[in-house]
Amino acid sequence: MTQNPIQLTNSRYRLGYHLMAPAGWINDPNGFCYFKGYYHIFYQYHPYSAEWGPMHWGHARSKDLIHWQTLPTALIPGDSEDKDGCFSGSAIVKDDTLYLIYTGNNYYDDGDPDHYWQNQNLAYSQDGIHFTKYDKNPIIATPPTDNTQNFRDPKVWEHDGHYYVALGSQDQAKLGRLLLYKSDDLKQWQYLGPIAHSQSVEQEGYMWECPDLFHLNGQDILVTSPQGIAAQEQQYLNLHQTGYFVGELDYQAPKFKRGDFHELDQGHDFYAAQTMLTPDGRRVLIGWLNMWESEMPEQVDGWAGALTLPRELIYQNNHLYQMPVAETKSLRQQKLRDEQLMVQSETELVNNQSQVEINLQLDSTKTTAQHFVVQFTDPQTHANVQLEYDFAQQLFTLKRSDRSDARFAQLRPNEKLQVQIFVDTSSLEIFLNQGESTITERYYFDHAPQISLTSDQALAFNCQIYQLEKQSNNYQINE
Incomplete structure (x- = not known):
């Protein structure tokens, strides 16, 4: 029986200039990139309900980062590698082709929502609209032996002629960490090892989600979303955090030598940020404009979730600044x-x-x-x-x-x-x-x-x- 996508029943809370899905649930931004004259953003998407469910990749494109066109759903779960969800990931352009790398989520058939396995998969498109899953998925089938089942959210980039993927994960001691992989073709991947890890659950969390590692103004910066950091009087007050570490990535060691964790946003509703490098050299970030514990009264209207305005990142005075991109003035x-x-x-x-x-x-x-x-x-x-x-x-x-x-x-x-x-x-x-x-x-x-x-x-x-x-x-x- 074919499911019909959920429909909006009321537009009272719909946003006027932020990106939303036509209806249904969305969360993490994914695959933020520039391809053939358009900015592309994907997002975790459940088209059949205003609640979280089997994750698809919704998709939109824009000429200016502000005015978005909704495109057909890019990734749909259900294959043997992603039967219960196409979880978060990222995008890269190679040989005039847009590649998506994403996590397949798969539940064991015991009814336990915490009993699952995760792998990494590839999809590609020549036109930036229609995507084909790689026929030899998964490209990274299993986590390292000293890892738990939490093994997701690949962020891909190119450096010195090689491709790298950073993966959010958790070691057997139940501490968050970052794994690094290397490839020459986006299909065959070599595990290089863990390059950073949580010092303690209270300080830096039991799981690191949605990693994003990039170079900005002489520094390597890791944006990630740790889970489990202990709340302080005026910091780390949401269920989970999104923030950053500043340091240096040694590709040979490999190791990310870094300082302390800093929160990126102080509001109730910000999570799972992802960045891209624009054609004119700006590092731009978009986040989920909601949070897991938020009430989301718009769900009764047939939708939930939005993405933030794009923000240009500037690293100066030992601090990461976020400003609305210049294109926002067009509003x-x-x-x-x-x-x-x-x-x-x-x-x-x-x-x-x-x-x-x-x-x-x-x-x-x-x-x-x-x-x-x-x-x-x-x-x-x-x-x-x-x-x-x-x-x-x-x-x-x-x-x-x-x-x-x-x-x-x-x-x-x-x-x-x-x-x-x-x-x-x-x-x-x-x-x-x-x-x-x-x-x-x-x-x-x-x-x-x-x-x-x-x-x-x-x-x-x-x-x-x-x-x-x-x-x-x-x-x-x-x-």
């Missing part, structure tokens, strides 16, 4: 405000707009204020999101009226303060001090928000607000 349709505001009592910034960009700048040396608050409020239900800044601590705190757990973004000392906020129906992406810290958040209002600014003392802000484009929801191609 601007109308300038709603451009002025200096003197704020003390509650001041309305914008009202009844579901897609806006807010830019605030101030000089913290020119005020005696102790704090200010940007507040988003549903004008009828009074549900709200508050972004509060404490000048003494140089600390942002985000609170939501529907959740008891706050999130925190600690900034470095800086006289200038810059806040850039992208509002999109049911999401916020907040960039603080040129991307020194970011807060990614879903929120669910019944009505477009009232957005206001309040301070305990007179405070001068430079303020620019733009109305942003609401797209016609991912024009679909059925070629």
